[in-house]
Amino acid sequence: MDKLKILIVDDSKLIVEYSKKIILDNNLTDHIDYVSSGLEALKILENQEYDLILLDVVMPEMTGLEVLEILNSRGDIRSYSIIVFTSSDDNEIIKKSFDLGARDFIKKPFRETELISRIKNIINGEKLKKELKEKIWDIENKNKELISLNKKLNDAQTQIIQKEKMAGVGNLAAGIAHEINNPLGFVSSNIEVLSDYYNIFGNIMNMIRSIRAKDNSDKNDIWEELDSYMDRVNIDFIKSDIKELFLDTSEGIDRIIAIINALRTFSSVDTIENYYSYDINDGINKTLIVSTNMHSRVAKINAVLNAKSEVMAMGGLINQVILSLLSNSIESIKACSDKRSGLIDINTEEDNFNIYFSIKDNGGGINKDNIPSVFNPFYTTKEIGEGVGFGLTIAYDVIVNKHDGKIWIDSEEDVFTKVSFVLPKESNKDGHNFK
Ligand SMILES: Nc1ncnc2c1ncn2[C@@H]1O[C@H](COP(=O)(O)OP(=O)(O)OP(=O)(O)O)[C@@H](O)[C@H]1O
Ligand SMILES: [Mg+2]
Structure with a gap:
């Protein structure tokens, strides 16, 4: 872990120098700032960040407890690790310091080992805090990655569903075209046959008309001609076939209508949404x-x-x-x-x-x-x-x-x-x- 940034807040030059010496001698950090009053401390904390603050409680103008109160009211007390220096045996002060967010206290006068062990505690705590922060950061990043992957997956899924639908519609369309083609095929061939039959009936009508126009003596020949024509084309078959063809054709048309109706409502937008x-x-x-x-x-x-x-x-x-x-x-x-x-x-x-x-x-x-x-x-x-x-x-x-x-x-x-x-x-x- 990087070395700590430490701020000492104490009106006693002696304590400041003594603490600084211990910290430097033990190679705990080489970044130490100090101020001699609570007001100065608050000012410097507006622009600077420190990992550890050693804060004297008893100072003129503004006590350490007041500094803690103000840091609390600014809402950023939790971001500091604060050890209070106190010469008092007053448990109330110590308790209040903790209530206001101090992490530890040292009674003055203190020994070198005492200050070192307290600071090391804080260093360890900070280390853990930093590791935790890094882990959280890592998790947050992974989370972001997952969210973006999830979005990509959703997009891909939507595209696949879209494709699937298109493929489905394509297959269906090919099948339906085939299904409509069948009845349409026989409707159209029936119409051709019916049109041939129509011509035959036209011929018969013409013959009947010409019988009417002839003299009685010539009529018999044309009657015979008409009879043999009707035999040749098999008029009785045609008569019954026409009935079949009409039935067949209307069945084919009904089938096409049913397919189109089914298709229209099978999955229209209205029925899907x-x-x-x-x-x-x-x-x-x-x-x-x-x-x-x-x-x-x-x-x-x-x-x-x-x-x-x-x-x-x-x-x-x-x-x-x-x-x-x-x-x-x-x-x-x-x-x-x-x-x-x-x-x-x-x-x-x-x-x-x-x-x-x-x-x-x-x-x-x-x-x-x-x-x-x-x-x-x-x-x-x-x-x-x-x-x-x-x-x-x-x-x-x-x-x-x-x-x-x-x-x-x-x-x-x-x-x-x-x-x-x-x-x-x-x-x-x-x-x-x-x-
Ligand atoms: N009726 C079934 N008989 C046997 N296996 C089936 C049947 N229905 C589904 N399955 C099995 O379940 C799998 C998944 O079916 P699903 O309909 O989700 O996808 P698919 O048919 O493989 O592809 P898609 O429907 O996207 O064209 C099939 O690949 C098949 O192994
Ligand atoms: Mg399937």
């Missing part, structure tokens, strides 16, 4: 529609949706959670090397207090040692680029933090995985009174 009265079964159906392309060739989906009540929720977010759980199930089935036929059971129930959701797949399952980790950010068993490890983290945040709910996983390796969550019908989360 606001709590509203949400029908989980409707949410599941919409999710299944927008994700048809993901699951239709991988698994048979068996949805038994028994919940009846709606619940106040950010429906768009819950739909995204359901989609994320569904895609975990699909990916797990797809990853099974035995190419099993996929089965996914989706179930909703309710009681007086809660809505219950579960999704169970017959995919590869999760090793029981890994189950506690699956909700951690970045935990993934998928190849780089295939999974970020955020699906379940976001699901946890949405269900537990945003809806006061619960989410958990049961699984048996290579047999099944079942993810369940509960949404309370009433919650006071974030001041939203879910009634």
Whole structure:
């Protein structure tokens, strides 16, 4: 430790010289200032800092106790180590000095060893204090570092969530484009066929008109021509096919409308940012529609949706959670090397207090040692680029933090995985009174 800066405050030149000599001889410090009155002491302390002050109690004009009182009233007594010199045996004075913040006292006249040991005590105390200060400083710095790291981590997390969402939207968009393409394909080919049929009926109409315009004698020929034309084009088939084509086409259009409707409300900004009265079964159906392309060739989906009540929720977010759980199930089935036929059971129930959701797949399952980790950010068993490890983290945040709910996983390796969550019908989360 650096040597101490010491201030001696005493009106007795003798004591000052004696103390100085002891301190210098013992190499305790070479930085000693002295003043001969309390007033001077207060003045010098306004601009200078000292590690140790040796303060006489009995001095003319201002006593040592008064100096202590003023330092106390300035509020900076704690930053000094003060030893008072007193020639008095008055315990009251000693007690008062301690009350006012003095750290020790020495009775005059004192011996060399006495002064040295008192000062060394203070040096040790100061040393400890300094070490402690450095440690606190160190901890504060580390704390600052941690806070800034935490902020960086949060920023990175937000970016990853953003990316994840974008990737999700991208995958979904590709699937939906494919899903819309199918019905659109047959609607457009149906229209081509219908347009051919229209031309045939046009021809028949023209023939009928020309029969009308002919003399009776010529009519029979054209009738025959008309009959053979109708045979050739197979008019009876066309008649029944037109009915089919219209039914087919309107089914295709309905399908496109359903996809677009599901897409519009599946996770619109409104449904992501606001709590509203949400029908989980409707949410599941919409999710299944927008994700048809993901699951239709991988698994048979068996949805038994028994919940009846709606619940106040950010429906768009819950739909995204359901989609994320569904895609975990699909990916797990797809990853099974035995190419099993996929089965996914989706179930909703309710009681007086809660809505219950579960999704169970017959995919590869999760090793029981890994189950506690699956909700951690970045935990993934998928190849780089295939999974970020955020699906379940976001699901946890949405269900537990945003809806006061619960989410958990049961699984048996290579047999099944079942993810369940509960949404309370009433919650006071974030001041939203879910009634
Ligand atoms: N249905 C499931 N069957 C088997 N394992 C699962 C299932 N759901 C989750 N897991 C395991 O939990 C891990 C974490 O899932 P999570 O959805 O959080 O991330 P991810 O699917 O790997 O990546 P991301 O969802 O970010 O694309 C998965 O990598 C997988 O190991
Ligand atoms: Mg996932």
